[in-house]
Amino acid sequence: MFAFRISAASTLAVAALASTQSSAAAPAGAAAAQTILVYSYGYNPNPIMLSAGRPVTLNFVNRAGKSHDFVAERFFHASRIISGSVGEGEVDLAAGQSKSITLVPAAGRYRAHCSHPFHKMLGMSADIVVR
Numbered sequence: 001m002f003a004f005r006i007s008a009a010s011t012l013a014v015a016a017l018a019s020t021q022s023s024a025a026a027p028a029g030a031a032a033a034q035t036i037l038v039y040s041y042g043y044n045p046n047p048i049m050l051s052a053g054r055p056v057t058l059n060f061v062n063r064a065g066k067s068h069d070f071v072a073e074r075f076f077h078a079s080r081i082i083s084g085s086v087g088e089g090e091v092d093l094a095a096g097q098s099k100s101i102t103l104v105p106a107a108g109r110y111r112a113h114c115s116h117p118f119h120k121m122l123g124m125s126a127d128i129v130v131r
Helices: 004-018 073-078
Strands: 033-040 042-044 049-051 056-062 068-071 080-082 090-093 100-106 107-113 125-130
Touching: 004 080, 033 049, 033 068, 042 125, 056 090, 090 100
Parallel strands: 033 056, 049 125
Antiparallel strands: 033 042, 056 100, 068 090, 068 107, 080 100, 107 125
């Protein structure tokens, strides 16, 4: 019984981790998925690790009870946007809202932050590393 509990817990932990990481089992030509959790005052994962030249769907999920944004002008400008809207290089999220952007990222190291007053100063920033 004890071994079963460890096994079941391990299976759940692996499934939870896999749901926030890029999908290695995506069919050929399909975009991998990367969930980016948005909360007061940060992003998870941080850094955000992506593969250059490979399509990826970034699923932004705002877990906070207030609005936030994800501003990464250089990153979005260097990427080829396939679907979704990044406006002037940002993704705006109302409280509890989710949005998806599918893109092909260009190699480089980029910075992202929340542009709401004082949020960046409170640590709401992230690195995006594309290799």
